[in-house]
Amino acid sequence: MHPLLKPSLRPGWHDLNTVQFGVAPAHAVVLSPVDTASGSFLSLLDGTRGLPLLREEAARMGMDEGYVDRLVARLAGAGLIDEAQPADPRARALRRRPAALRRLGPDLASLSVTQRDPDAPLLRLTARRDMRVQVRGAGRVGAVLASVLSAAGVGQVDVMDGGCVEPGDVSPGGVAEAQAGRRRSDAARQAVRRAAADRPRRTRAAHRDGTEPPLSLVVLAPRDGLRAYFPDEAEAEQFLTTGTPHLYAGVLEATGFAGPLVLPGSTPCAGCVLRHRTDRDPRWPRLLAQWHSGGRRRAQACDLALATTVAGLAAARALAFLDGHAPDSPGVRWETSLPALNWHARQLWAHPACPCGAGSEAPAEGMGEHTSKQAPLHATMAG
Ligand SMILES: [Zn+2]
Structure with missing residues (x-):
């Protein structure tokens, strides 16, 4: 020694x-x-x-x-x-x-x-060099988050998104202005490569038999923050089936959030959140359907500094998980809203009727979501 x-x-x-x-x-x-x-x-x-x-x-x-x-x-x-x-x-x-x-x-x-x-x-x-992380979303949050993970030493960071880069997608550390008009996924991948020119090449990260290494984590950071705040149960199903840990992050109407980190079968998932919300308010699915429809055409209230903060916080949470730290606060979504920027931890609960199984032993009187009393998180964040 x-x-x-x-x-x-x-x-x-x-x-x-x-x-x-x-x-x-x-x-x-x-x-x-x-x-x-x-x-x-x-x-x-x-x-x-x-x-x-x-x-x-x-x-x-x-x-x-x-x-x-x-x-x-x-x-x-x-x-x-x-x-x-x-x-x-x-x-x-x-x-x-x-x-x-x-x-x-x-x-x-x-x-x-x-x-x-x-x-x-x-x-x-x-x-970290052997890890493979997929980031879904190449907007102001997703592309920066992917670049940070890459720069922090994660060996393979795949970014997925549809469509082409629009001027509003551009952000420092993310998609560059010169890439406007290119396919979003290509532009974000270029940002990921630029962030860590010394990382192992994709071919070296792949298994010897040519297959991709399994995903260590999927981060869902869609450009429309609603799709991470109240995520689509169908999209999450594939991660639950394969047991893939996944983390939500985004900005929705000037509120930034990171979490929850879902460990399938152990911590609350998208379906748990939806079921608890619907228990409290049966009209909820109808509201959600209205909000989800036409979302792509709607202007996104996504402040650049807030998006960058969320990307960094979510990346830090992802890295802590990849580094082997069990989440201190499973099922917690950290949230902050402009302009006051007070942080709070919103506790989400597993639902006993959700097929993910996380709530099978949980008390039936779970309250869905509420603001956690445990966390003077603003104190931590402010140093
Ligand atoms: Zn669930």
Whole structure:
């Protein structure tokens, strides 16, 4: 092992025996007691020395025999150590691609903060390269979201949409102005490629027998936000049948939202949402049918900054899922509306009668949707 004290968590001494690593409360760790000798020894944990060399250094400084192992174990137990030279061959291969790693350096540093296991940051970044994500929708939200996933190291990002690029689809990081008139899916794919020129080529991401790798995630970010806010049950059925996790995101009438992330059979799906809404108001399907009809011709109230925010938030949620974090809040849709931009988490519930099965054990008196009391999300978002 070549222990590296997590480089992005800033150390600060409270007093002679107490050190805090990290400023932001979510990931800061306070270690106490730490003696003065250990304090100076910490600077040697920069990833350039293996354990044998560190033991020699410790012996030279007059430390007892088990000192280094105890210190490293204690720091690793507090989630403060990265492995600088991982044994995994693919992680080592990534280490040998300095251009890619330099570009993804801040992403790797972020994984270093969020992952406790010393090997995990490089392994997670490596694993992203084998992931395949499909984004449905190449408008202001979808194209940017797809580009962000690609730039963050996801190996294969497929974008699907119909029609041709209109001037209103153009956004920084998404579809470029010069692509107006081209097919939307082609233009978005070009944006995805532009976002990460160093990502593996499509042919390398495919399986050896020529088939596509299975989808890790589908993101539904249609240009008409209504189709993600109250999604079509029929469109979701294919994902439920294949057990494909899927995430909704969009902007609807100056309200931006990300979620829910649907884990088929476990968390509420489009059908669950529709059934709960219809339980509360039997006229609901009639309203929805009116709203859905003619949607394509309607002007979309989709503020560029809000769309970009939603794309980033949804991409972050997608990456957290792809990196193996179980969703803290399954069935939650984060929402914010212009101009106040207060965030709130709307809890959606699984429905016992939905064929997806997520609600089969849920209490029958589920309330459909309501605004969650749990989340002072605005506080988190505002920092
Ligand atoms: Zn359902």
